[in-house]
Structures are given as structure tokens and as C-alpha cells.
Amino acid sequence: MDVSVEKKLHDLWKLQQIDSKIDNIKAVMGELPMEVADLEDDIAGLETRVQHIEEEVSSLNAEISNKKNAIKDFQAAISKYDEQLNLIKNNREFEAIDKEKEIAGLEILSAEKKIRDFGKLIESKAEILASTQQTLDKRKADLVFKRAELDEIIKENEEEILKLEKDREGASKKLDDRYFRAYHRIRENMKNGLAVAPIMRGSCGGCFSKIPSQRQSEIRAHIKVTDCEHCGRILVDQTISGIAAKEEEKEVKTTRRKMRLTTK
Ligand SMILES: [Zn+2]
Structure with missing residues (x-):
């Protein structure tokens, strides 16, 4: 021996x-620690996506308000052209201002079309945002549940894990x-x-x-x-x-x- x-x-x-x-x-503990980590990753990704969509929507809204302001300016310009046209006797001058008025009218039409397009884009983004938000809320609820479950198991075994880890260190040193x-x-x-x-x-x-x-x-x-x-x-x-x-x-x-x- x-x-x-x-x-x-x-x-x-x-x-x-x-x-x-x-x-x-x-x-x-099983798959819980991994499931919690996966959920946390998912949530971080979804939150970034929601933030991006919200930023896109707010920049589209800013574009719409720019276009609305532009329309007001063109409308004011048209009123001014109308006043001028009433006073003008000269044919050539009349034609020049009338041309300006026509261009302003076209600008208004184009701005209105842009506003409609942006509106449609916002609508489709709102749909994506709603479904992303829904997924995010579901993941968050799952995480609360899983994390509570994991925390409970850890709490129940905390003392034993600490003791075992210490024992393990001691036993490892002996070998x-x-x-x-x-x-x-x-x-x-x-x-x-x-x-x-x-x-x-x-x-x-x-x-x-x-x-x-x-x-x-x-x-x-x-x-x-x-x-x-x-x-x-x-x-x-x-x-x-x-x-x-x-x-x-x-x-x-x-x-x-x-x-x-x-x-x-
Ligand atoms: Zn064997």
C-alpha cells in the first residue's frame, strides 16, 4: 500500500x-442562466430598434412641418403676386410675374405630395413600431419571470455554492x-x-x-x-x-x- x-x-x-x-x-438551474442572458440580448436589440424607428418618425414629422411652412410661404408669395398683377399694365412684366405665380403653385403641389408620402411612411413605421413594441413588452415580461425564478434558485443555494466553491479551491490545491x-x-x-x-x-x-x-x-x-x-x-x-x-x-x-x- x-x-x-x-x-x-x-x-x-x-x-x-x-x-x-x-x-x-x-x-x-438548468437552462435558466442562458435563457436570461438570451432575453437580455433580445431586449437590448429590440430597444435599439424601437429607438431607431421613433427617430425616423420624428424626422419625418419634422420634414412634414418644414413642407407646411414652405406651403405657407408660397401661398403668401402668390397673394403678393396677385396684388402686383392687378397693378401692372405692361404685358411683359405681367407675364414674368404670372410665371412666378405658376411656379409657386407647382411648388405647393409638390410639397403637398411630399406631405402625403411622408404621412404614408409614418403610418407604415407606426405599424412596425407597434409590433416591435409588442414583442419587446412580451420579452420584458418573460425576463421578469425567468430572472425571478433564477434569483430564487441562486438565493436558495447561495450559501452552499459559496461553501462548495471554497471547498473546491481547497481540494484543488491539494492535488x-x-x-x-x-x-x-x-x-x-x-x-x-x-x-x-x-x-x-x-x-x-x-x-x-x-x-x-x-x-x-x-x-x-x-x-x-x-x-x-x-x-x-x-x-x-x-x-x-x-x-x-x-x-x-x-x-x-x-x-x-x-x-x-x-x-x-
Ligand atoms: Zn468505466
Whole structure:
């Protein structure tokens, strides 16, 4: 029996248990953190869109009021031309002013047409604005609901998360770099997040493959850190895992159920 190997196995198992607890809390949170982030992105995008449309509408309204002012000016000019035309005797002068009056009339027609066009544009923008605003309101309501749900879960588990994170830091420091990296490399590849698995009724507690009895004896002897030939998880025996024979069966069932849930 190698004391340093035994210590390594204990440290690895300890870290695994902490990570599994953190995984369980994250599983309860599920997709919520991502859904909240997505909603926040959506809302920011929609708010920018609403703002742009409102700016467009207000600049169209400004254009309309410019055109209305221009029409007033042209109308005033026409009245002035009319007064002048009444006084003029000279034919050539008359024609010149009459031409000016005609141009002012055409300008008014063109400005009125522009006002109608801008009005139609505003109408269509108002429709887009209403439907965008509706979507925005719906997303905001969703966010309030989801965020409350997430906050509640975080609040419920806050103390435990903080404690687990602290424990995790401590447990990580105990492991040397090589095992710490190996642990994470294995864990990343496992759907159930188990890098260290207990032997359960002669099988790997991670993948449930039978472990040859020779290998089981080696694992029990704590001669070296041994992995499962099938899945590559680090295997620990009962003296490390502390899972009594009676509990093993229960643990197998729970793990199997979790595996089914996570692989769905
Ligand atoms: Zn295995």
C-alpha cells in the first residue's frame, strides 16, 4: 500500500464529490442562466430598434412641418403676386410675374405630395413600431419571470455554492498539477461529469462495465492510480469512496437514472 497513492485517491474523490454537488445545483438551474442572458440580448436589440424607428418618425414629422411652412410661404408669395398683377399694365412684366405665380403653385403641389408620402411612411413605421413594441413588452415580461425564478434558485443555494466553491479551491490545491489536469480532462469528456468513479458491485460506477477481478484487487491495494479500461475514469474502492456495500446498489440506481437524464 502506497500512502501517497491513497492520499491522491482521497483528494481526487473529494474533489469529485464537490464538483458533483456543484453539478447538481447547476442541473437544478438548468437552462435558466442562458435563457436570461438570451432575453437580455433580445431586449437590448429590440430597444435599439424601437429607438431607431421613433427617430425616423420624428424626422419625418419634422420634414412634414418644414413642407407646411414652405406651403405657407408660397401661398403668401402668390397673394403678393396677385396684388402686383392687378397693378401692372405692361404685358411683359405681367407675364414674368404670372410665371412666378405658376411656379409657386407647382411648388405647393409638390410639397403637398411630399406631405402625403411622408404621412404614408409614418403610418407604415407606426405599424412596425407597434409590433416591435409588442414583442419587446412580451420579452420584458418573460425576463421578469425567468430572472425571478433564477434569483430564487441562486438565493436558495447561495450559501452552499459559496461553501462548495471554497471547498473546491481547497481540494484543488491539494492535488498536484498532473492529476488536477488529468481529472479535468476526463471530466470534460463525461456527460455525467464523473472523472472519478467508485467500484460498484464489481463494475465501474461511471460506465457500469465489469472490472476484471485482478484489476479490482490492484485498485483496492492502492498501488497506483488506476483507470477504467472502458471509459478512462479513475476508479476508487470502497475504503476511498466510503460507499458501503448496501448503499452501492442504491447509488447504482441513482447514477443510472442520472445518466439517462443527462444523455437525453
Ligand atoms: Zn468505466
